[in-house]
Amino acid sequence: MKSHFIIKVTRNFEKTFTGNIPYWKDFILMDKSRAVESFFPQFDNLFRSRNLNFWVTKEYEPQSATWSAEEIFAELNLIYRVILQNDYAPQPELVTQITLFPNIVNAAIIDVVETPIPLQTVSTTASIESKKNAELIYLQYAKLMTKGLPEIKIAVLDTGVNLDHKELKGKFKFAADFVNIQGLDTTGFIGDINDYDDVPEDEVGHGTHVSGIIAAKGIAMDEGVCPNCSIMPVRVLATMKNGNKLVGAGIIDNINAGIKWAVDNGADVINMSLGIKHEGGGLPHEDVIQYALKKNVTIVAASGNDGTNEKYYPGALPGVIAVGAVDDSGTVTNFTSYGADITVVAPGLNIYSSFSENTYSVASGTSQASPFVAGTVGLLKSYAKGKGKILSNDAIKYILKHSSDKPDNKQRSQKSGYGLINLADAFKLLNHLLK
Helix, strand or coil, X not given: CCCEEEEEECHHHHHHCCCCCCEHHHHCCCCHHHCECCCCHHHHHXXXXXXXXXXXXXXXXXXXXXXXXXXXXXXXXXXXXXXXXXXXXXXXXXXXXXXXXXXXEEEEEXXXXXXXXXXXXXXXXXXXXXXXXXXXXXXXXXXXXXXXXXXXXXXXXXXXXXXCCCCCCCCECCCEECCCCXXXXXXXEECCCCCCEXXXXXXXXXXXXXXXXXXXXXXXXXXXXXXXXXXXXXXXXXXXXXXXXXXXXXXXXXXXXXXXXXXXXXXXXXXXXXXXCCCCCCCCCHHHHHHHHHCCCEEEEECCCCCCCCCCECCCCCCCEEEEEECCCCCXXXXXXXXXXXXXXXXXXXXXXXXXXXXXXXXXXXXXHHHHHHHHHHHHHHHHXXXXXXXXXXXXXXXXXXXXXXXXXXXXXXXXXXXXXXXXXXXXXXXXXXX
């Protein structure tokens, strides 16, 4: 098994490090004779002492010919991926030694991580509670104002999407599959786990379920929250069999690559119905999320489903809209994790939506609550755009904070944030702000 290391260097080191370093994704396809096989003397000596040969690549590719101010602000230009040429079982103490070098900010070995996916039950009959979800958040009022604009693109970073599903076909703008676990331990994985392409077909159903909540046509289910918005499907999670069920699993750094790709291809909103625990090194997704926010892309993420104060990322990162789930009465569910600073809550119990292989299913989780909020942001951005305005992330958060229904007399609570989204009040406030 060939290990990959993610290494962030200091700004001073980056200024002195020269050479034509390839972007790692391009490197996979390039002639290896042109590869860079030296990093800096201490690093080279450490690896040679272990008889380890390596290639040096860039973790991110600049959006244009040179790094932009936003990319430099997020320090994406400082991050490298070192790929071993030898099979090597990862040793934590090697990472520790790397981090001791004065020009290294942090280092980590790439590993496969699993993100829990709520159990979904395939169904041919819509949930009797489905209409209640729209009523609970006053969605009908918002749709009198707008059903979204195709120019507003909502990226769904997930297990992919059923590209031929009748509820979603024709709604896609750009698509990509960033799942590539080649060289790592693939035990338990099934289906497509290698090669990058533009066919993010969903083998689990989770990403299709999320996408339907956002933008379904309403053929055999409720219309999506933002049915006229475009979906940008980005597959970042592969399929792993865990006992009798399938789960989504992937590599944090491939998820990061998917985030940057979505931003660089014009996403207005990114929905991440996934969550990863912090287990050493830099906070998961921190640098690239900063980049997305700097580019005014709104990030909406699930808070987690273990009902504890465990932090799941990216939901727990500053600037991200972390979403908890409520039942059909508006009460926060027992499974909602609250380690992140929850921004708002939304329907997340027994949600009926599109599923893989052109079917439908019922599922519960903060994974289902998150796309209700991502769709809401899509509606708000669409309405503002129709008025010739661009809503900032600060404005979006301000609207959600001051228009959501509080469960009590507190401005904010740990488990429900600023409350249950209320699209009627959100649009009233938006109209006031646009005057």
